[in-house]
Amino acid sequence: MKAIVVRPPSTGAEITDIEIKPEKLDGLSIKILENGVCGTDREIVKGLMGEAACPPCDRYMVLGHEAIGILEEDGKYLKKGDIVMPVNRRGCGKCLNCLCGRPDFCETGEFIEAGISGMHGFMREKIIDYEEFLVPVPKEIRDIAILAQPLSDLEKSFDEIVSVQRRMIWTCKDGTYNCRKALVVGTGPIGILMGLLLRSNGLMVYMANKREPTEKESKIFQTAGIEYINTEDDFSGVLMSGLRFDLIFEASGGTADIAAKSLKILKNNGVLGIFGFSSTGHAELSSEDLQKLVYRSIAVVGLINGQKPHFQRAMLRLSEWNTIWPEIMKELITKTVNINDKVSVMKVLESKGPGEIKVKITW
Numbered sequence: 451m452k453a454i455v456v457r458p459p460s461t462g463a464e465i466t467d468i469e470i471k472p473e474k475l476d477g478l479s480i481k482i483l484e485n486g487v488c489g490t491d492r493e494i495v496k497g498l499m500g501e502a503a504c505p506p507c508d509r510y511m512v513l514g515h516e517a518i519g520i521l522e523e524d525g526k527y528l529k530k531g532d533i534v535m536p537v538n539r540r541g542c543g544k545c546l547n548c549l550c551g552r553p554d555f556c557e558t559g560e561f562i563e564a565g566i567s568g569m570h571g572f573m574r575e576k577i578i579d580y581e582e583f584l585v586p587v588p589k590e591i592r593d594i595a596i597l598a599q600p601l602s603d604l605e606k607s608f609d610e611i612v613s614v615q616r617r618m619i620w621t622c623k624d625g626t627y628n629c630r631k632a633l634v635v636g637t638g639p640i641g642i643l644m645g646l647l648l649r650s651n652g653l654m655v656y657m658a659n660k661r662e663p664t665e666k667e668s669k670i671f672q673t674a675g676i677e678y679i680n681t682e683d684d685f686s687g688v689l690m691s692g693l694r695f696d697l698i699f700e701a702s703g704g705t706a707d708i709a710a711k712s713l714k715i716l717k718n719n720g721v722l723g724i725f726g727f728s729s730t731g732h733a734e735l736s737s738e739d740l741q742k743l744v745y746r747s748i749a750v751v752g753l754i755n756g757q758k759p760h761f762q763r764a765m766l767r768l769s770e771w772n773t774i775w776p777e778i779m780k781e782l783i784t785k786t787v788n789i790n791d792k793v794s795v796m797k798v799l800e801s802k803g804p805g806e807i808k809v810k811i812t813w
């Protein structure tokens with residue numbers, strides 16, 4: 451079958467015909483309809499993703515962890531013709547969290563991830579998968595459903611942030627999160643989806659990037675009631691202004707010093723959630739900084755990967771956004787390329803285009 455294949459740690463990707471050994475004989479056959487392209491895919495293609503690894507016994511890996519497809523046969527609950535999205539991380543089969551459906555908290559680190567490490571991904575004509583890893587896609591959101599995979603990571607992150615903040619009273623006097631201020635650093639697809647998620651959970655949201663927002667970003671932020679801050683000055687303007695946040699969500703994957711610098715603009719008892727994979731640099735924390743962190747009860751938490759409950763919630767969230775923010779939803783898929791257009795497919799896998807939010811590959 452036709453597939454997009456990588457050979458980590460080598461760079462590059464190719465569209466080629468492969469024969470995949472039947473991995474899951476009793477699984478369901480799914481015809482892939484479309485894939486989303488994520489920064490992680492591009493890092494693998496560029497050889498920058500240290501964790502990337504072929505499945506054992508294979509010298510190549512099918513790329514792709516964002517996909518929707520159509521079921522070609524009946525399952526126990528799902529029916530032939532249903533549109534589904536596969537969950538991308540699978541457990542180690544050994545630890546308690548994996549055995550209880552939460553490989554996002556795998557204790558051994560021996561989990562595998564489709565198209566990232568140890569498991570063939572979804573950028574191919576067909577996959578065979580077990581029903582337990584398939585999430586139904588509501589027909590109403592079919593055109594934007596590909597966003598549910600990255601959004602699942604963020605639904606999980608918000609859950610985790612709320613769990614961390616249960617150490618204090620984090621809800622406001624009216625029982626909502628309306629009095630809490632969040633800053634999202636980075637305005638890529640992850641930053642934008644997280645900004646929207648925090649807004650729809652009632653928080654006051656600020657988005658930051660080291661430049662002026664694009665027209666499209668301004669439109670999205672304005673519609674959702676999000677403020678924008680240009681942090682070209684490394685947060686010194688924010689520091690001077692006295693604006694402080696209950697939550698800072700690092701979604702840029704930029705230099706490591708962003709995390710350290712942003713600690714200074716957190717309120718007492720604030721939380722810094724690190725989601726982006728910092729690409730370069732180092733973070734400096736002096737003993738004085740660490741003392742302040744303790745005195746001010748600051749929490750720093752790494753956030754990764756959503757699981758089936760988060761995928762399900764992401765589907766509902768997209769349906770909700772389609773109703774309240776239809777004009778935003780129209781802006782999020784910025785490009786669609788077909789698998790037969792090899793040149794365009796390679797181009798979108800190699801680099802992010804200007805003004806891009808989410809790119810889809812259709813089959």
Ligand code: NAP
Pocket residue numbers: 488489490600603635636637638639640641658659660661681701702703704705708724725726727728753754755756802
């Ligand atoms: P992306 O498309 O590369 O977006 C990054 C955004 O951050 C861009 O808007 C970029 O600006 C901005 N940026 C870069 N340096 C900045 C800085 N110093 N200050 C403020 N903004 C800055 O990436 P993405 O797909 O949105 O993903 C964001 C990060 O999350 C990546 O590191 C990705 O690998 C990671 N990720 C983590 C998980 C997880 O489970 N933890 C899952 C998916 C992705 P420009 O627009 O000007 O380029």
Ligand code: BGC
Pocket residue numbers: 488490515538539563566599600603754755756
């Ligand atoms: C995926 C996550 C995954 C992470 C680390 C991201 O691109 O969306 O689900 O856990 O990469 O490999």
Ligand code: ZN
Pocket residue numbers: 488489490515600
């Ligand atoms: Zn991803």
Ligand code: ZN
Pocket residue numbers: 541542543544545546547548549553555556557558559560561
């Ligand atoms: Zn495990």
